[in-house]
Amino acid sequence: MHLARWSIVVPVKTLIRAKTRLAAAAGPYRTDLAVAVASDTVTAALRCPLVARVVVVTADPLPARRLAALGAHVVADPDRGLNTALRAGAEEAVRLAPDDAVGALQADLPALRPAELETVLAAALEFDQAFVPDAAEVGTTFYGVRPGVSFRPGFGGESRARHLSRGAKELALPDIASVRRDVDTLEDLRAALALGVGPATAEVAARLSAAPGRTA
Numbered sequence: 001m002h003l004a005r006w007s008i009v010v011p012v013k014t015l016i017r018a019k020t021r022l023a024a025a026a027g028p029y030r031t032d033l034a035v036a037v038a039s040d041t042v043t044a045a046l047r048c049p050l051v052a053r054v055v056v057v058t059a060d061p062l063p064a065r066r067l068a069a070l071g072a073h074v075v076a077d078p079d080r081g082l083n084t085a086l087r088a089g090a091e092e093a094v095r096l097a098p099d100d101a102v103g104a105l106q107a108d109l110p111a112l113r114p115a116e117l118e119t120v121l122a123a124a125l126e127f128d129q130a131f132v133p134d135a136a137e138v139g140t141t142f143y144g145v146r147p148g149v150s151f152r153p154g155f156g157g158e159s160r161a162r163h164l165s166r167g168a169k170e171l172a173l174p175d176i177a178s179v180r181r182d183v184d185t186l187e188d189l190r191a192a193l194a195l196g197v198g199p200a201t202a203e204v205a206a207r208l209s210a211a212p213g214r215t216a
Helices: 020-046 061-070 081-096 114-124 160-165 186-195 199-212
Strands: 004-013 051-058 073-076 101-105 127-132 140-145
Touching: 004 020, 004 061, 004 081, 020 051, 020 061, 020 199, 051 061, 051 081, 061 073, 061 114, 073 081, 081 101, 101 114, 101 199, 114 127, 127 160, 140 160, 186 199
Parallel strands: 004 051, 004 101, 051 073
Antiparallel strands: 101 140, 127 140
């Protein structure tokens, strides 16, 4: 059976706003860590067989350049909130490939494995709209719609409940830990490192661990 390809939209905050909850732990490495995590997320997504393209939405030129160099298609963030940014990315994705499914993926999934994302994307195609909850089962790491279906992301705060209330199918799949492991805190980072992160995050985490008084 032929499965539809996906356009994946990844929102990337400006570095001044990125990973602020890790500021105390990461210190001067906070922005490096934010760029590294986004880079590993985008790289893994691009390596997924069902992903045709990754559309990054950002207002920051540094991650824009880095992620474009990895192969992402970068568009400007209208700076009116996360879900507005995602909708802007989705509009560009539909312009580029109107027959592809569209998904939103959080930018802070440094342990993301292409095979696990493929499992999620294949399952999501069975429903008009579907989502994956984060490891805490409060937020959302992935939301996607079939081709031609209205893209209505509801990220932020208790987004799991919000997506459920809007009729999206929760994908309770085994063996997709890397898709659910977003990183907001030092404990999250440690959990991601235990799963196995991408090379960019691993390099920054090693620098962080080696810094006096800091441990990743």
